[in-house]
Amino acid sequence: MTLFTGAATALVTPFKEGKVDFHSLGKLIDWQIDQGIDALVSCGTTGEASTLTDEEHVEVVRFTVKQTGGRVPVLGGAGSNNTSHAIWMSQQLEEAGADGLLLVTPYYNKCTQQGLVRHYKAIADSVHIPCILYSVPSRTGVNITPKTVAELCTHPNIVGIKEASGNLSQVVDMAKYISPDFALYSGNDDMIVPLLAMGSTGAISTMGNVIPKDTHRMVHAYLQGHIQEAREMQIRMKPLIDALFLEVNPIPIKAALNMLGLIEREYRMPLCEPENKTLYQLSSELKSYGLLNTSI
Numbered sequence: 001m002t003l004f005t006g007a008a009t010a011l012v013t014p015f016k017e018g019k020v021d022f023h024s025l026g027k028l029i030d031w032q033i034d035q036g037i038d039a040l041v042s043c044g045t046t047g048e049a050s051t052l053t054d055e056e057h058v059e060v061v062r063f064t065v066k067q068t069g070g071r072v073p074v075l076g077g078a079g080s081n082n083t084s085h086a087i088w089m090s091q092q093l094e095e096a097g098a099d100g101l102l103l104v105t106p107y108y109n110k111c112t113q114q115g116l117v118r119h120y121k122a123i124a125d126s127v128h129i130p131c132i133l134y135s136v137p138s139r140t141g142v143n144i145t146p147k148t149v150a151e152l153c154t155h156p157n158i159v160g161i162k163e164a165s166g167n168l169s170q171v172v173d174m175a176k177y178i179s180p181d182f183a184l185y186s187g188n189d190d191m192i193v194p195l196l197a198m199g200s201t202g203a204i205s206t207m208g209n210v211i212p213k214d215t216h217r218m219v220h221a222y223l224q225g226h227i228q229e230a231r232e233m234q235i236r237m238k239p240l241i242d243a244l245f246l247e248v249n250p251i252p253i254k255a256a257l258n259m260l261g262l263i264e265r266e267y268r269m270p271l272c273e274p275e276n277k278t279l280y281q282l283s284s285e286l287k288s289y290g291l292l293n294t295s296i
Contacts, residue, residue: 005201007216008203009032010209012028012209012250012263016264028262036216054089057089058096075101079102079134082106083119091126100130127157130159135165135187136164136165153179171198183202185202196219243285
């Protein structure tokens with residue numbers, strides 16, 4: 001039931017004149033696969049799912065599945081702070097052809113750890129495709145504790161977790177509980193190699209939007225025993241990663257993709273254009289990494 005091993009890109013959702021730019025999305029998907037990415041995540045945090053209508057959300061996932069054509073697995077973001085809505089969306093994305101689901105913790109109203117267990121089990125019971133938990137407490141205010149993961153990983157339809165707490169100590173504790181067939185994915189681009197050292201099988205990455213080949217290479221280098229190579233790649237990527245998170249994601253990553261000529265630089269409020277100093281530093285790091293020949 002493991003959905004993928006390696007690197008998955010958490011895709012942006014391109015917009016043009018206020019609507020989803022499916023033409024640019026199709027080109028981005030093909031380029032990602034040509035670059036060797038192992039999986040794609042549609043309508044996650046980086047995909048601005050929170051400002052998509054339900055109809056757009058389902059259609060973006062459906063389009064991604066169709067454009068991918070089975071070349072790599074496609075995960076659809078279906079998390080919500082309303083369990084009934086999360087169940088409905090999960091079923092819609094299953095019908096749209098998603099290979100699996102990425103389920104962020106409930107936000108704003110929050111819940112207890114027991115509430116998390118009930119929430120996730122209710123969703124997993126409602127579909128027939130694998131589910132990946134998504135813990136990102138900096139955004140949601142809710143953390144999935146290691147003991148809760150230990151309870152949830154026994155469910156046959158819950159096959160992994162995207163761990164984006166930024167807390168390595170928690171990941172070490174979590175590694176004591178999870179079974180070998182339960183996948184741990186890094187959700188922080190600057191901590192991919194450290195999590196691989198704790199038994200991770202890959203990453204769900206924002207930087208994969210602009211460096212899918214290197215993100216894939218780094219993960220697989222580590223998994224194949226080339227630990228020093230992976231370590232050096234992670235260190236080399238760090239300045240670019242820092243630039244990609246100068247402002248809230250996905251503001252900088254969409255600006256970077258625009259600089260590379262891949263999408264329009266368009267957001268939905270409350271997200272807005274990056275500051276000029278962000279654009280300058282982002283351009284500088286893209287040049288330093290070898291992705292951009294001239295500054296903006």
